[in-house]
Amino acid sequence: MSPIKSFVDYHPDSQFPLENLPWCIFSSPSNPSPRVGVAIGEKILDLATLSSVAKEIFEHETCPIVPERAKALFYQPCLNLYMSESRDVHRSFRSFLQSLLSLDGPLRGYLQDRRESLHAQVLLDQTEATLHLPVRVGDYTDFYLSKEHAFNCGALFRSKENAIQPNWWHIPVGYHGRASSIVPSGTPIHRPAGQYKLSPTDAAPVLGSCMRLDYELEMAFFVGGGEQGTKADGHGEVNELGQPINIREAESYIFGAALLNDWSARDIQAWEYVPLGPFNGKNFGSTISPWIVELSALEPFRVAARVQEPGPLEYLREEKRSTWDINLKVEVKGSRDEEWTTTTESNLKYMYWTMTQALTHHSIGGCNLRVGDMLGTGTISGPEEKNWASLLEKNLGGKREWAMRSGERRTWLQDGDSVRITGLCQGEGFRVGFGEALGKVESCKVKF
Known part of the structure; x- marks a missing residue:
C-alpha cells in the first residue's frame, strides 16, 4: 500500500499522515x-x-x-x-x-x-x-487479556504450576474502573495514599503514601454508535438493557483506540484486592493519549489473533480471529535524567483475548453499553522479558532492581519520574501513530 500524498507538508516519518487522521x-x-x-x-x-x-x-x-x-x-x-x-x-x-x-x-x-x-x-x-481529554467517559472497564501478564503475576503470588486461574481460560476477566480519574497526557499523577502492610507478617495495616508505584502499558478502546448509530446526546445506549451484543457485530461498536497507562499502587492493591478486586490501588489516575485513532485507520495492520486452547464457549467464538499489529513502548525518565530509559517494548498482537471478545462478554449479562464507554486491554505483556509491561513483572514483585540509562537503580517509580507510552503501526512508506501518554509522578498530597 503506497502512501497517500497530501498538500499539507509533513515528514515521511510523521505518525499523523493522511492514512491516519486521528x-x-x-x-x-x-x-x-x-x-x-x-x-x-x-x-x-x-x-x-x-x-x-x-x-x-x-x-x-x-x-x-x-x-x-x-x-x-x-x-x-x-x-x-x-x-x-x-x-x-x-x-x-x-x-x-x-x-x-x-x-x-x-x-x-x-x-x-x-x-x-x-x-x-x-x-x-x-x-x-x-x-484536552478527547472523550467524556461515562464508564470504564479494565480487562486482563494478556496470557503472559496473567502468568507472570500468578507465578509471583502463587506458583508457576497454579499461575493462571481456571476461569481465565474461559472468560475475558475484567473489573469496573473509575471514569472520573481518567486524565489526558501531560497531567501530573500524585502518589496515592492508602492502607497497606509494611510486611506480610504484620498483624495490621498502616495508612501511608504508596511505596510501590507502578505503570501498566495498556490500550483503551472506545464505544461508538455501531451499525445503526444513536442520535441521543452522545451518551446514548448502543444496546438495550438486557440485550447482549453478538460477537459478529461487536467490532462495529468500537470507534477507535488510544494509549493507556493504568497507574497502579501495588502495595495498596495487594492489601485490598481480596476478596472483591481493585479499588484505591487503581482509581487515583489513568492516563490516555489525546488522539483517538479510528479502527479504519488500523485496517492495514490487522493480523491473526492467537490460537485459543481450550476454545471459548460458543458466544465468544470468532470465525476469523484478528487483532492489530501495534508496536508499543514505555520509557521512564528521572527528574535529573537527560535521556529516557526504555523499560518495555511490546505489541498489541500478543493479547490472548481480543477486544471484540471483551466487549461481547461485557454485554452477555445484559449490560447496556453507552457511547463513550472505555474498555482497557489490561497490561499488554508478551513472551519475552523485554515485553513485560509493568514494573511488577520487571522487578519480580519488588525483589529485583533495574537500571536507568544514567546508571541510577530503581525498583518502583519515584517522585519526579516521568513515564511515556508510545505506539506505532509501520506500513510501507508510512506509519500510523497514537501520540503519547505522558505522566509525571508528583508527591502525595496527604501529609502524615
Whole structure:
C-alpha cells in the first residue's frame, strides 16, 4: 500500500499522515473553546471552524454530514456526539477528509487552492494548541487479556504450576474502573495514599503514601454508535438493557483506540484486592493519549489473533480471529535524567483475548453499553522479558532492581519520574501513530 500524498507538508516519518487522521479535542489562543479537530502531520484541521466558514465543503455530494449537522457535531467539548454516528458515517467522513486533504483529489479546490482565505483559519500548528481529554467517559472497564501478564503475576503470588486461574481460560476477566480519574497526557499523577502492610507478617495495616508505584502499558478502546448509530446526546445506549451484543457485530461498536497507562499502587492493591478486586490501588489516575485513532485507520495492520486452547464457549467464538499489529513502548525518565530509559517494548498482537471478545462478554449479562464507554486491554505483556509491561513483572514483585540509562537503580517509580507510552503501526512508506501518554509522578498530597 503506497502512501497517500497530501498538500499539507509533513515528514515521511510523521505518525499523523493522511492514512491516519486521528481525532482530538483542542483549544487555541485565538479561540479558547474546546472543539473537534483531526491531526494531519504537524497540523490540526479545525473541523468546528471549517463547518462555519466553509459551509459549501459540507454541501459536497460525497460528504455524509450536512452543514448544520457538522456544526452540531464539531462545536463540542468531547467526541461523544460524533462517535454516536453510525460506523458507515465514520468511514465515509474519514474518506471524505482524506480526499479534502489530498494533493490531487477531486476536492482540491475546496481547501488546497484557498490558502490565503482559509488555511490560516482552519489549519493550526499543534504546538499552538492545547489538547484536552478527547472523550467524556461515562464508564470504564479494565480487562486482563494478556496470557503472559496473567502468568507472570500468578507465578509471583502463587506458583508457576497454579499461575493462571481456571476461569481465565474461559472468560475475558475484567473489573469496573473509575471514569472520573481518567486524565489526558501531560497531567501530573500524585502518589496515592492508602492502607497497606509494611510486611506480610504484620498483624495490621498502616495508612501511608504508596511505596510501590507502578505503570501498566495498556490500550483503551472506545464505544461508538455501531451499525445503526444513536442520535441521543452522545451518551446514548448502543444496546438495550438486557440485550447482549453478538460477537459478529461487536467490532462495529468500537470507534477507535488510544494509549493507556493504568497507574497502579501495588502495595495498596495487594492489601485490598481480596476478596472483591481493585479499588484505591487503581482509581487515583489513568492516563490516555489525546488522539483517538479510528479502527479504519488500523485496517492495514490487522493480523491473526492467537490460537485459543481450550476454545471459548460458543458466544465468544470468532470465525476469523484478528487483532492489530501495534508496536508499543514505555520509557521512564528521572527528574535529573537527560535521556529516557526504555523499560518495555511490546505489541498489541500478543493479547490472548481480543477486544471484540471483551466487549461481547461485557454485554452477555445484559449490560447496556453507552457511547463513550472505555474498555482497557489490561497490561499488554508478551513472551519475552523485554515485553513485560509493568514494573511488577520487571522487578519480580519488588525483589529485583533495574537500571536507568544514567546508571541510577530503581525498583518502583519515584517522585519526579516521568513515564511515556508510545505506539506505532509501520506500513510501507508510512506509519500510523497514537501520540503519547505522558505522566509525571508528583508527591502525595496527604501529609502524615
